[in-house]
Amino acid sequence: MKVVDVRTHVLLDPGFDPDATSSAQDTVVVEVETDEGIVGIGETDLNAWIARACIEAPATHTMDRGLRELLVGRDPLDPRARWQELYVGTAMTGRRGALIHALGALEIALWDICGKAAGVPCWRLWGEPARETLTPYASLQPEVSSFDAYVRSMVDWGVRARDLGFRAVKCEATFSGPYVHKGLRGPDENVVEVAAAVREAVGPELALMVDVQYAFDTVDRAAACADALAELDVFFLETPLWVDDLDGYAELRRRSPTPIAQGEWLSTHFEFDTLVERGCVDVVQPDIGRVGGFTEALRVCELARRNDLLVVPHAWKTGISVAAAAQLAMVVPHMPFFEFLPAELCESRLRKELTLDELVFEDGVLRPPERPGLGVELHLDALARFEEAARAISG
Numbered sequence: 001m002k003v004v005d006v007r008t009h010v011l012l013d014p015g016f017d018p019d020a021t022s023s024a025q026d027t028v029v030v031e032v033e034t035d036e037g038i039v040g041i042g043e044t045d046l047n048a049w050i051a052r053a054c055i056e057a058p059a060t061h062t063m064d065r066g067l068r069e070l071l072v073g074r075d076p077l078d079p080r081a082r083w084q085e086l087y088v089g090t091a092m093t094g095r096r097g098a099l100i101h102a103l104g105a106l107e108i109a110l111w112d113i114c115g116k117a118a119g120v121p122c123w124r125l126w127g128e129p130a131r132e133t134l135t136p137y138a139s140l141q142p143e144v145s146s147f148d149a150y151v152r153s154m155v156d157w158g159v160r161a162r163d164l165g166f167r168a169v170k171c172e173a174t175f176s177g178p179y180v181h182k183g184l185r186g187p188d189e190n191v192v193e194v195a196a197a198v199r200e201a202v203g204p205e206l207a208l209m210v211d212v213q214y215a216f217d218t219v220d221r222a223a224a225c226a227d228a229l230a231e232l233d234v235f236f237l238e239t240p241l242w243v244d245d246l247d248g249y250a251e252l253r254r255r256s257p258t259p260i261a262q263g264e265w266l267s268t269h270f271e272f273d274t275l276v277e278r279g280c281v282d283v284v285q286p287d288i289g290r291v292g293g294f295t296e297a298l299r300v301c302e303l304a305r306r307n308d309l310l311v312v313p314h315a316w317k318t319g320i321s322v323a324a325a326a327q328l329a330m331v332v333p334h335m336p337f338f339e340f341l342p343a344e345l346c347e348s349r350l351r352k353e354l355t356l357d358e359l360v361f362e363d364g365v366l367r368p369p370e371r372p373g374l375g376v377e378l379h380l381d382a383l384a385r386f387e388e389a390a391r392a393i394s395g
């Protein structure tokens with residue numbers, strides 16, 4: 001089998017808000033077409049126009065090529081070998097960051113092709129099932145007009161998620177740092193107040209995660225928060241310090257009674273090697289696209305297993321990324337939860353409309369994906385509409 005074409009789609013939710021911090025408002029989707037008529041799809045999470053440039057750029061020499069031209073003509077049925085070729089062939093621009101994120105979309109599409117060619121879901125290509133059902137967690141999104149409204153909205157979402165059957169929720173509690181929503185700043189005690197209100201509302205049974213989105217500029221601030229959260233039985237505290245403050249993470253992890261999670265922005269297993277070697281985290285959070293695709297995500301899962309760490313991947317995009325996370329969760333026993341926003345509960349039109357997917361949430365769990373490949377199809381009318389919206393702002 002040979003790859004004959006790579007099509008890159010930049011998509012935008014027409015109702016996007018440039019002041020929002022949600023990366024679910026736009027996306028880049030690839031279709032990798034083969035000479036046998038099988039088309040694989042993939043997605044990744046970065047500036048969609050930059051991703052397209054990484055894929056479509058022409059080359060003038062051998063160590064700095066575009067991903068598309070490296071892939072066309074090659075056999076899609078050996079994704080690990082293709083990953084290595086793309087990684088080396090783009091090394092001067094790539095190795096980390098945007099180019100690896102873009103490579104991830106293509107690599108996911110290659111596994112989709114492999115699954116479709118074999119007539120099995122992707123996870124069956126990687127090993128035995130680690131579980132009979134998948135346990136999703138619900139991400140709660142705040143209303144930010146005031147602190148009272150913030151707390152109320154998180155409590156309402158938490159109760160709604162519990163009533164729908166969710167066994168785990170993650171609440172955003174961000175009042176300082178780069179992610180502060182619409183300027184709603186506040187003291188660090190607000191984080192604990194939000195988490196306490198949600199804990200009280202949902203009860204002791206649900207797993208409760210807290211995401212502060214890089215809020216703290218010192219280990220002392222983060223440690224004080226982690227101490228207070230321990231009394232609320234918080235499953236993990238996500239990204240308390242800036243992503244590159246590895247000394248800070250290592251010290252915080254030594255001091256914190258609450259498990260620390262990080263990794264959503266990292267690319268390649270090499271960056272996770274460093275994070276883990278330096279003792280920075282209890283929970284690693286690869287985003288399957290950004291880390292470089294399934295090949296790299298599986299390496300990160302293996303790294304976590306060897307070091308007795310948990311994996312809870314980041315997946316805040318469309319049904320393609322959700323399907324990818326579900327495939328991975330099927331074979332990773334130390335992945336207790338995975339991020340899952342039911343389409344009917346979310347605001348992003350891309351999440352709601354782009355894909356026809358098979359995952360049905362019932363009694364707090366999802367059944368194993370059984371369709372060939374990733375198990376999702378693109379809704380082509382929606383694809384065209386979102387592509388048009390992206391063209392409208394970029395020409």
Ligand SMILES: [Mg+2]
Binds near residue numbers: 211213238
């Ligand atoms: Mg996060």
